[in-house]
Amino acid sequence: xxxxxxxxxxxxxxxxxxxxxxxxxxxxxxxxxxxxxxxxxxxxxxxxxxxxxxxxxxxxxxxxxxxxxxxxxxxxxxxxxxxxxxxxxxxxxxxxxxxxxxxxxxxxxxxxxxxxxxxxxxxxxxxxxxxxxxxxxxxxxxxxxxxxxxxxxxxxxxxxxxxxxxxxxxxxxxxxxxxxxxxxxxxxxxxxxxxxxxxxxxxxxxxxxxxxxxxxxxxxxxxxxxxxxxxxxxxxxxxxxxxxxxxxxxxxxxxxxxxxxxxxxxxxxxxxxxxxxxxxxxxxxxxxxxxxxxxxxxxxxxxxxxxxxxxxxxxxxxxxxxxxxxxxxxxxxxxxxxxxxxxxxxxxxxxxxxxxxxxxxxxxxxxxxxxxxxxxxxxxxxxxxxxxxxxxxxxxxxxxxxxxxxxxxxxxxxxxxxxxxxxxxxxxxxxxxxxxxxxxxxxxxxxxxxxxxxxxxxxxxxxxxxxxxxxxxxxxxxxxxxxxxxxxxxx
Numbered sequence: 025x026x027x028x029x030x031x032x033x034x035x036x037x038x039x040x041x042x043x044x045x046x047x048x049x050x051x052x053x054x055x056x057x058x059x060x061x062x063x064x065x066x067x068x069x070x071x072x073x074x075x076x077x078x079x080x081x082x083x084x085x086x087x088x089x090x091x092x093x094x095x096x097x098x099x100x101x102x103x104x105x106x107x108x109x110x111x112x113x114x115x116x117x118x119x120x121x122x123x124x125x126x127x128x129x130x131x132x133x134x135x136x137x138x139x140x141x142x143x144x145x146x147x148x149x150x151x152x153x154x155x156x157x158x159x160x161x162x163x164x165x166x167x168x169x170x171x172x173x174x175x176x177x178x179x180x181x182x183x184x185x186x187x188x189x190x191x192x193x194x195x196x197x198x199x200x201x202x203x204x205x206x207x208x209x210x211x212x213x214x215x216x217x218x219x220x221x222x223x224x225x226x227x228x229x230x231x232x233x234x235x236x237x238x239x240x241x242x243x244x245x246x247x248x249x250x251x252x253x254x255x256x257x258x259x260x261x262x263x264x265x266x267x268x269x270x271x272x273x274x275x276x277x278x279x280x281x282x283x284x285x286x287x288x289x290x291x292x293x294x295x296x297x298x299x300x301x302x303x304x305x306x307x308x309x310x311x312x313x314x315x316x317x318x319x320x321x322x323x324x325x326x327x328x329x330x331x332x333x334x335x336x337x338x339x340x341x342x343x344x345x346x347x348x349x350x351x352x353x354x355x356x357x358x359x360x361x362x363x364x365x366x367x368x369x370x371x372x373x374x375x376x377x378x379x380x381x382x383x384x385x386x387x388x389x390x391x392x393x394x395x396x397x398x399x400x401x402x403x404x405x406x407x408x409x410x411x412x413x414x415x416x417x418x419x420x421x422x423x424x425x426x427x428x429x430x431x432x433x434x435x436x437x438x439x440x441x442x443x444x445x446x447x448x449x450x451x452x453x454x455x456x457x458x459x460x461x462x463x464x465x466x467x468x469x470x471x472x473x474x475x476x477x478x479x480x481x482x483x484x485x486x487x488x489x490x491x492x493x494x495x496x497x498x499x500x501x502x503x504x505x506x507x508x509x510x511x512x513x514x515x
Contacts (some may be wrong), residue, residue: 280297448486
């Protein structure tokens with residue numbers, strides 16, 4: 025599983041709704057863009073560099089175990105080192121595997137041209153049907169680029185056949201494919217789901233690292249609250265290639281679907297609760313043929329996600345924190361975490377305090393695209409030793425923040441506007457940029473950059489990134505963020 029940027033819609037409070045109204049007047053979503061204007065820097069002696077405000081990385085630690093295996097020659101010493109074998113299974117695990125193996129499948133994505141393998145994952149036959157449950161990220165290539173990729177299954181006896189994509193749930197990372205064989209009935213998904221107890225043994229199955237089918241023993245450890253959508257914590261190894269495989273109780277009841285693991289943890293893995301699969305299977309039961317265009321379906325699901333995300337973010341006013349004489353907006357919740365740091369002991373000529381908040385999860389769309397998240401960063405920079413001109417150079421460099429690759433084929437080029445505005449208590453330079461998604465109509469990435477202009481030797485630099493939102497919600501979020509910036513904290 026797996027789990028984007030800037031313009032001004034400036035507005036301000038206190039200030040004329042004029043600026044805001046003016047910015048909002050151009051409410052037409054951009055179709056083609058132009059490059060962001062480079063902020064003019066005054067000619068002056070060089071000043072010490074300060075790290076630019078960059079958006080916090082989105083769930084860097086959670087990696088979907090469905091990626092293609094690393095390019096290591098088979099049988100090499102490096103491969104043995106990196107791909108640690110799973111521990112020997114217990115007798116209970118052996119019994120579960122023996123009963124389940126007939127309904128376990130490996131799901132492969134192949135290039136249509138030449139049928140070269142592109143990625144691998146796992147799946148399992150549901151009941152006695154010919155429907156296979158797996159992760160969306162396992163079949164994402166087939167969904168996004170059906171002209172380039174096709175799917176194939178391989179069972180535990182080595183038999184293979186084509187797969188037909190029937191439905192996807194991008195938000196919960198699930199998909200249903202249809203194959204030309206039926207299940208034995210081992211993996212049933214009853215209406216009444218098993219009640220799990222923390223510490224209870226679970227058994228995850230799949231084809232790790234494309235090495236062969238295997239079972240992994242671990243335990244259930246509750247529901248993860250920091251994810252936007254519920255996930256189950258599985259304390260046991262899930263390796264690449266096991267994505268989409270089932271995780272079952274000792275009785276064979278499916279508890280969840282393998283989806284990801286923590287890169288910085290020891291056997292900290294995650295499962296999609298099986299209740300989400302019930303809804304997707306019910307959807308497939310009502311359709312005869314697969315949809316003709318999954319991009320449109322994915323776009324609708326992403327639009328639904330951003331509505332929920334922004335409504336939850338703005339259901340109450342943003343929290344305010346003091347940074348020196350300034351107040352800045354943040355949001356701390358189960359889904360959004362904030363971290364702070366300072367260079368106070370590292371650089372003598374200036375001090376920079378940073379507060380960064382980011383969602384702990386994002387929506388995986390493809391290997392190269394995650395969306396449906398937000399982050400906000402504030403940096404309070406001041407200096408007692410730099411003269412105003414040198415400090416101006418320092419602050420201008422800081423304002424040159426990255427907007428990502430302007431040639432990214434998935435997005436239009438950034439459309440940016442820049443204005444000098446004033447909130448109720450703080451004059452600001454503000455730049456807002458918007459990029460539209462080429463495949464998903466109605467979705468945009470917004471980035472808002474601001475810098476205070478009230479002090480010659482101090483600067484509050486803030487950044488808001490909201491990825492995968494409607495134009496209306498992008499304007500709504502940047503306006504709330506901008507209006508909350510102010511002066512009034514401690515000196």
